[in-house]
Amino acid sequence: MNTLIRPAVSIFVLLSLLTGALYPLAVTGIARVLFPEQARGSLIFEEGRPVGSTLIGQSFTDPNDFWGRPSATAGGPYNGAASGGSNLGPLNPTLVEAVQGRIAALKAANPDHHLPIPGDLVQASASGLDPHISPAAAAYQVARVASRRGLDPKQVEALVQAHTQGSDFGLFGAPRVNVLALNRALDLLAPVEPSTP
Amino acid sequence: MTLHAWQLLGIYLAVLLLAAVPLGRYLADLVEGRAGLTRRLGGGVEAAIYRLCGVNQDEEMDWLRYALAILAFNALGAVSVYALQRWQVWLPLNPQQLANISPDSAFNTAVSFATNTNWQGYTGESTMSYLTQMLGLTVQNFLSAATGIAVAVALMRGFARHTSATIGNAWVDLTRVTLYLLLPLALLSAVFLASQGVIQNLDAYQTIATLETAVSEATSGTQTLPMGPVASQEAIKMLGTNGGGFFNANSAHPYENPTPLTNFVEMLSIFLIPAALCLTFGRIVGDRRQGWAVLAAMTLLFVVMAVAAMSVEQQGNPLLSALGVDLSGGNLEGKETRFGSADSALFATITTLASCGAVNSMHDSFTPLGGLVTLWNMMLGEVVFGGVGSGLYGMLVFAVMAVFLAGLMIGRTPEYLGKKIEAHDIKMVSLAILVTPLLVLLGTAIAVLVPAGVAGIANPGAHGFSEILYAFTSAANNNGSAFAGLSANTPFYNTLLGIVMWLGRFGVIVPVLALAGHLAAKKRLAASAGTLPTHGPLFVLLLMGTVVLVGALNYVPALALGPVVEHLMLQSAR
Numbered sequence: 001m002n003t004l005i006r007p008a009v010s011i012f013v014l015l016s017l018l019t020g021a022l023y024p025l026a027v028t029g030i031a032r033v034l035f036p037e038q039a040r041g042s043l044i045f046e047e048g049r050p051v052g053s054t055l056i057g058q059s060f061t062d063p064n065d066f067w068g069r070p071s072a073t074a075g076g077p078y079n080g081a082a083s084g085g086s087n088l089g090p091l092n093p094t095l096v097e098a099v100q101g102r103i104a105a106l107k108a109a110n111p112d113h114h115l116p117i118p119g120d121l122v123q124a125s126a127s128g129l130d131p132h133i134s135p136a137a138a139a140y141q142v143a144r145v146a147s148r149r150g151l152d153p154k155q156v157e158a159l160v161q162a163h164t165q166g167s168d169f170g171l172f173g174a175p176r177v178n179v180l181a182l183n184r185a186l187d188l189l190a191p192v193e194p195s196t197p
Numbered sequence: 198m199t200l201h202a203w204q205l206l207g208i209y210l211a212v213l214l215l216a217a218v219p220l221g222r223y224l225a226d227l228v229e230g231r232a233g234l235t236r237r238l239g240g241g242v243e244a245a246i247y248r249l250c251g252v253n254q255d256e257e258m259d260w261l262r263y264a265l266a267i268l269a270f271n272a273l274g275a276v277s278v279y280a281l282q283r284w285q286v287w288l289p290l291n292p293q294q295l296a297n298i299s300p301d302s303a304f305n306t307a308v309s310f311a312t313n314t315n316w317q318g319y320t321g322e323s324t325m326s327y328l329t330q331m332l333g334l335t336v337q338n339f340l341s342a343a344t345g346i347a348v349a350v351a352l353m354r355g356f357a358r359h360t361s362a363t364i365g366n367a368w369v370d371l372t373r374v375t376l377y378l379l380l381p382l383a384l385l386s387a388v389f390l391a392s393q394g395v396i397q398n399l400d401a402y403q404t405i406a407t408l409e410t411a412v413s414e415a416t417s418g419t420q421t422l423p424m425g426p427v428a429s430q431e432a433i434k435m436l437g438t439n440g441g442g443f444f445n446a447n448s449a450h451p452y453e454n455p456t457p458l459t460n461f462v463e464m465l466s467i468f469l470i471p472a473a474l475c476l477t478f479g480r481i482v483g484d485r486r487q488g489w490a491v492l493a494a495m496t497l498l499f500v501v502m503a504v505a506a507m508s509v510e511q512q513g514n515p516l517l518s519a520l521g522v523d524l525s526g527g528n529l530e531g532k533e534t535r536f537g538s539a540d541s542a543l544f545a546t547i548t549t550l551a552s553c554g555a556v557n558s559m560h561d562s563f564t565p566l567g568g569l570v571t572l573w574n575m576m577l578g579e580v581v582f583g584g585v586g587s588g589l590y591g592m593l594v595f596a597v598m599a600v601f602l603a604g605l606m607i608g609r610t611p612e613y614l615g616k617k618i619e620a621h622d623i624k625m626v627s628l629a630i631l632v633t634p635l636l637v638l639l640g641t642a643i644a645v646l647v648p649a650g651v652a653g654i655a656n657p658g659a660h661g662f663s664e665i666l667y668a669f670t671s672a673a674n675n676n677g678s679a680f681a682g683l684s685a686n687t688p689f690y691n692t693l694l695g696i697v698m699w700l701g702r703f704g705v706i707v708p709v710l711a712l713a714g715h716l717a718a719k720k721r722l723a724a725s726a727g728t729l730p731t732h733g734p735l736f737v738l739l740l741m742g743t744v745v746l747v748g749a750l751n752y753v754p755a756l757a758l759g760p761v762v763e764h765l766m767l768q769s770a771r
Binding site for chain 1 (some may be wrong): 201204205208246249250251252264265266269270272273274277320322323331332333335336338339340368371372375376379380383384387388391392393394395397398399400402403405406407408409420421422423424426427430432433444445449450451452455456457458460462513514516519520521522523524525526527528529530531532533534535536537540541556557558561562563564565571655656657658660663680682688707708763766767771
């Protein structure tokens, strides 16, 4: 038995230390030196305080801002401590009701046009933290944001253009707009008075 | 299917096959002890390990000894993961002070990671300390993968050797695969992922002030950003076809899979070693065409499933288009904008065929036919590429079954690779093939009959049944993905699924090793006029047919009750 148990225990302990301590610590060290910003979460700092990450979406409900994907995270939308999707099946009445509610909110906030509603604006993301919307979803909101902020729609359109990213190498993934980055740029261009408490 | 989807699939296949060829050659050199350069680099470490552990690397094992070594090694792994979870609050590297985990959940997770399943009943970011993630889960990501490869290599030796009593040394195989294959590949991939934005640190979670403050009452103007050593785990999670996410959202989380490029690399990592192992097999049995034939059968089945999944997900949910929603982007419920429906459906196909179980989209919200594809992929037995090692040994079991069926049809004694297939071999093959359907169907039947099982259902109707069927299919085939609406973190599911995962893994490994032992002991026959050639298109078709037929016969009734009914209802509801 000793010829089985001794190698089993000792090989397990040694390989554990190698793959569970040495390896992750080595990657941590390499990443900290070579890619310090990415390794710590691609954080955005303002006056030394972290105010977001370029990779993690935030909840936007103010009509002055572009809105992101619906988020189904537990304990409120865009809860970074509980990522996840709605897991609603396609036939589930709860899904249809949720989508109807989102359509109503979008139509109420954007009364002036009757384009079909971009699918990503009414269907919840997988992580609940999706930082992006499709270019069509941004275009849908340009008129509203421009009029609320007293800007020329062309100006806002140009800003959306500047924040639109194509699919990677034209081959992978889908074109997208980073909502947090877009709204931060909007705030620089035309700050909103904090009139509503 | 869109042009983008076709291009994506084409590039994926091209890069995969290009990468598999050299890796397959390297792996063959490695397991036969011929890999010169790496052995020179790591030879000192390897020799030191054997010295410390009292292993004589020239001493070979018979199949029973090999199986006992594998079982003992994996049982130790499960015990270690269990202990780390139960004591994590008293151990270091727990900046969030996450509590100790309940016995049933800890049992489930320990078995899950030791069996390469990586089913997750828990929410990573609010449950597991950094120490548990690193020293428990990351370790098992390596060692369960090494286990699968070692068993596959033992089976290859069974075919390649003749009149031999032994099939290799399990300690040497496990150590070499970990040191010279998994660690270097994982290191490379982890550094690349970190460069793209996958986080890698040991900091406490960050609390940030969000841009909208006054109006977003739900979040009260702050957001918690989880941190952790993610890239190191993400890399081996894909390469070892493990699939257990650092975070609850798995590879949909931007900190695990930030860009479409990382998504492509992660998809590639899943199939890389399983594809290479086919070619390794060809080299070890001394006829490379044999490896290509197996790889061809896998590739053809994969392409069919990928095209099916990408096409149906692109069509979207008809109930939503009836509401005036533009569905040109496909079904986007439970999908990320940066991936879109095509890259998500391709990922879903790969991860379910490969027994990986990582997800970049929520399979529970797929269209009924999209969900059907993911279920069916697992039901094929995880042999189309499959898990690292387990995919190949599973497919070789089907290959023996295929030559046996062909032998029955033409009335000759079946043989494969010069080995006569006899009653004992077919018994082991049947055992290996039948153990998973038995676990899936019995488990599902129990769960739908008891209140504790039905209580977990999230979606009404046929979809609720699919959630339970998916859970047991995933557990028994060691996949690990889920129709995640199912509330499975309960004593009932944690216990039952834990047992199913263990039996689904080792209930196959032990007969496979027994088969390997008996094959190695046989004499090698020269091919005669009556030998069925196993390297041509005819055999590829026969092999595909066997895999599909066995999958179909076992599961069609269960599938009819779940996704098929749901599809018909969705079509009539619009």
